[in-house]
Amino acid sequence: MHVPVSITINGRQYSRDVEPRLLLVHLIRDVLGLTGTKVGCDTSQCGSCTVLIDGVAAKSCTCLAVQADGTSVTTIEGMAGDEGLHPLQESFWNKHGLQCGYCTPGMIMASHELLRCNPDPSDEEIRHGLEGNFCRCTGYQNIVRAVRDAAGSATGGAQ
């Protein structure tokens, strides 16, 4: 059995018939070929698959594709605009907030959520806000710096 799903991702509309059990992350990656979103676990701990659903961050492995029907999703591929990189992308680059890069798409999307809810977080609030995203390379310190940097940037992190 297949179910129709219509979804807007990074401003483009997609309509597909999918298995009801298909996770949103697999729709994004395997069906639509947007591979920037990563899968790092199978228990919803790691946060590598974090995307924005109607502007709010969600782990796309915790959501069925059919549940996302009619929503507007932003993935890492949709963060940079015509004017260049998103401030969070810039700050992750500037502050060496990534090494292997695998957690980075999810980390940037989670950071976006953090700044949306709290535009001027303390370091402690940043650390608390990113608890749901694992990074094995950086020890998080430069990720915290990057988020702080984006929060302080002229355009703000959550544009």
Add this chain to the structure above:
Amino acid sequence: MSASTFGSGIRRREDPRLITGTATYTDDIVLPGMLHAAMLRSPFAHARITSIDTSAAAEAPGVVAVYTGADTEGEIGPAPCAWLLPDSGLSIADYHCIAKDTARYVGDIVAVVVAESPHQAYDALDLIDVDYDMLDAIVEPKESAAEGAPQLHAEIEGNQAFHWTVTGGGDIGEAFESAAVVVKETIVQQRLIPNAMEPRAALASYTQATGELTLWNTTQNPHIVRFLMSLVVGIPEDRLRVIAPEVGGGFGSKIAVYPADFITVFCSKKLGVPVKWVETRSENYQATTHGRDHVQEIELAATSDGKIVGLRATVWAGMGAYLSTAAPGIPTILHGLMLSGVYDIPAIHEDVYGLYTNTTPVEAYRGAGRPEATFMVERLVDLLAAKLDIDPAEVRRRNFIPKFDNGHDVVTGLTYDSGDYDGALTKLLDKAGYDQLREEQVEARKQGRYIGLGLSTYVEICGLGPSQVAGAIGFQGGLWESAIVRFHPSGKVNVMIGASPHGQGEETTFAQIIAGELGVSPDDVKVIHGDTDNTPMGWGTYGSRTTAVGGAALALAARKIRDKAKVIAAHLLEAAVEDMEYEDGKFFVKGSPDSSKTIQDIALMANVAWNMPEGVEAGLEATTFYDPPNFVFPYGAHLARVEVDAETGSVTLQRYVAVDDCGPQINPVIVEGQVHGGIVQGIGQALWEEGVYDEDGQLLTGTMLDYAIPRADGLPDIEVHSTVTPSPHHPLGVKGIGEAGTIASTAAVYNAVIDALQPLGVSSVRMPLTPERVWRSIQAAQEDN
């Protein structure tokens, strides 16, 4: 655009693709006609397989093939162990890619399904009917050595994979008999699970018409994969192309060539279409190699004023059910030879027993043997300090190897390259404000608060290593690296290296090396790695060796280019080569810097070759194979400050200060990032992480929900400092920095916690130092009093 680029913290060239989601990892690749493999893994730690019925699975929707051990018999050999540790009675059990008649750990592969989609493959796994006869399992290494323990491999007596010893210096028995003070400890270096964020994956594409196969693989060492793959599946190396595309971390867990990799290649070869396999995280916990797993009985002998006279240890190292690719060298060569640490120790003896257990194979994990050595030594030194009531910093000072800049022999047989251990400690104590911290500790104790300070002064061996040594210690490969530097007519540069970075940033630092040597902008240099078809041979990225060995190869290749360019420049300027000078990318006649040829001018001329000096070949390209004369030995001193809540046992890490010396830093921002990440992994071992099996061999920490990976909270900002002591034998003076933080930090944090608990009479807690363990240790100590 100048040599000053070497040493500057420029932004990484890797990052634009990574922050935009446009990087390509193995699982991101889709090929036409590609099928998907899923592995059926044993749910039991030790069981005889009495029958397998795959008929229902074979008929399931989308399933193309199901293979068991019977199908791979004679087609793919056992997964090889490639570190044949000499003089150790090494007994290697066959590691069949698909278990033939017995499964020996939870995760041992029993069958593989190939289907049109991953979901169909996983659905079909449930339809395979396997009958198992359960056997008794053994999971703890020391218990595995005991008489009467369940035996894993019929042909291997006592589960013993090897017994290796290191003996150096004076008579160890005499050292202990005559010592004024002896301190002893038993340490469990718990099993750790590496958890690279990208799970392992393989995509194999075989072309029957040509007999050629391309394998995309999450590996730290594609050239080793090609070498071993050719031996195991019988495709000659010239027809095998191994590509490590973007690789999402490794930490040692992507060194080995795994059964699932061989099976994926087998499936593609058999079916003549591309086959992809991607492990789930749960599979990663069960089947991607683990780290550590030592039981260590250790003792230190010293004079009454704290001068160490001997160190003796026995280690039972769990190897898992089979010996992984590099496994035998980890708890031996990379561990036992480092037992002198930063100290002059006149007599050392260690026995290491490698034991098979019904667990996931144990391999290199960040630090790989050296954290286990550093912890032993640093723990013993602290016990000695406590016993003699001397400050731990002072005991270290009384035993440090004095400053040296060109070689120091230790009794284990190694020659350290350069070091100033007292200098590192002095800087650390100064930066941390050690005296004041001790005063604060005294005050805190008066208020009933338990603050502790922990030191760890370490040296580590990396930059593996001279190939002659590799041969002598049984490593079945070389340990040199190679680099090609190729100037294009426009003056842009391609660098091809055999090593295979996967997050460490060498696309940037290697461009900085070229910039420093040849005066081009790093932006004009593209570093190519990870593809055996377009990079020269190299042995891979592990053991903090990419910059220490590969970087040396690159610098020497650049110098060859400079030599050739000088000859061409002399010709163009109608001068004698001896009269030429080089500075910052320009060649000129001595005294006439205004009339010069840039490296770009030379690149153009060499490539068009219209006017070359007689006897000089066209092109501006150089290749170097660099085999280091020795290892490199980074070192440092770390301090942790913790507070323990005696009511709950919870530990708060309040401060962490690090001084590391990896020689001159090509990019200090990248160095700092390596230090941060390394330290946090070591903190993870001290406080949170443990791979736990129950007595039947079930992995209880089988998901990220159960295994405590460090998170962003619960960590202080790490204060990073450095000293700079060049390696005397490296062309750039640099040492490795990838593992140093991990090697140092577990001991620093552990020592801090024990220091905090000293008033409560606690001198030992099994890691990780969870609230429950700490609380129980406090209760036990109180009852004893």
